[in-house]
Amino acid sequence: MPLFWRIFLLNAVILIVATALLLGPVTVSTPVLLTEAGILLSGLAVMLIANGVLLRIGLAPLQRLTWAMTTTDLLRPGRRPAASGHSEVAELIRTFNAMLDRLEAERATSAARALSAQEAERHRIAQELHDEVGQTLTAVLLELKRVAVQAPPVVREELHQVQETTRTSLDEIRRIARRLRPGVLEELGLTSALKALTDEFGSSALDVRHRIDGDLPHLDKDTELVLYRVAQESLTNAARHSGAHRVELALTRTPEGIELCVRDDGHGLGDAAEGAGIRGMRERALLIGADLTLGPGAERGTDVRLAVPTHHRSP
The missing domain is CATH 3.30.565.10 (Histidine kinase-like ATPase, C-terminal domain)
Structure with a gap:
């Protein structure tokens, strides 16, 4: 039976019984007697407790579903909430689990494409660093070496320092290229x-x-x-x-x-x-x-x- 009708029928039964008692053997005096007030308060307490128990039992699966909704992380797949409870609640939980499966599959597919494109881009950049920037710096080193041989001693020392700086830069570029493309x-x-x-x-x-x-x-x-x-x-x-x-x-x-x-x-x-x-x-x-x-x-x-x-x- 759906949750709505279970709550409705429970309240209807309690109210019908209370009305029948008031119309029959139970009467209320004016002013209200202490015993009559006790009976009415007891009936109210019974109705509230019955409603509370029913709502607690019926809504417990929804509370677990709410917790799953707030803690779900697509990067950390975990256990799904159990499809417990009555028909409407269980169907809602099964729908939520199916949605999670679909989202995780779609995210995995899109992540695979993105990472594949990322690796391809890394490969291209590493190749350009090696083939273009690396070769250019190598040519600069050779030219500096040629100029240093013909330069005066003072200038030659400065050219050697520039050579070391260029060589360090070339090593760093090669290191970056190796990290980009192992x-x-x-x-x-x-x-x-x-x-x-x-x-x-x-x-x-x-x-x-x-x-x-x-x-x-x-x-x-x-x-x-x-x-x-x-x-x-x-x-x-x-x-x-x-x-x-x-x-x-x-x-x-x-x-x-x-x-x-x-x-x-x-x-x-x-x-x-x-x-x-x-x-x-x-x-x-x-x-x-x-x-x-x-x-x-x-x-x-x-x-x-x-x-x-x-x-x-x-x-």
Whole structure:
């Protein structure tokens, strides 16, 4: 029976019984006697309690649905509210769950297209940096070297300084190009790419170490790229924002698949809102059916974990 009719009939039954009693054996004196007031107040209390119990039972599924509506995050797929309650409420919950499924599928499709376009744009920019800007700076270096040979000693020293500045700029451009397009990932595989990534981030102020299992299962290109980008973003956040002195990158095999863990000893996430980098990691994780979790480390700092099932189903 619909909720409306259950509430209506309950109130109707109580009012009919009260009216029958007032017309029959129950009368009200003027002034009202204490016993009569007690009977009327008891009847009112019974009616209010009955309505309260019915509304509590009938609206409980709607309260769970409201909580699900306010806490749902398409980047963090979770459990759906159970389609409990009577027909109208259960149908509403099933409709909401179907809407969530459709929204998550549409978001996954649009995110896949956006990330694919992003990778293509990164590839193009890296190629232009390498082929155009890099070659131009190389030609400038050669020209500076030629001019320095013929220049007076005083000018020659200044030209050497310009050469060093140009060489530093060329190295920086090559480093940016490698980050935009991980050529080592395409040529040598994920293990070599992650080792090169940790070496690149390691410095005198930041100790970056890696631990990679040797018996990793075969992974497709999309999964390897997601693992690499998540590791890259995690190391970037640790180097720029965490104030860490030590970072450990681990890629291990698990019974379900593989797990990437990047742990630092910085000051942690705190109450800061998630930025575009973390949202990008979550979107990439959804593309390969992986589970991304960020939280405090065992002692301090931040743990970033990406659990990838071996046999996943891409959205």
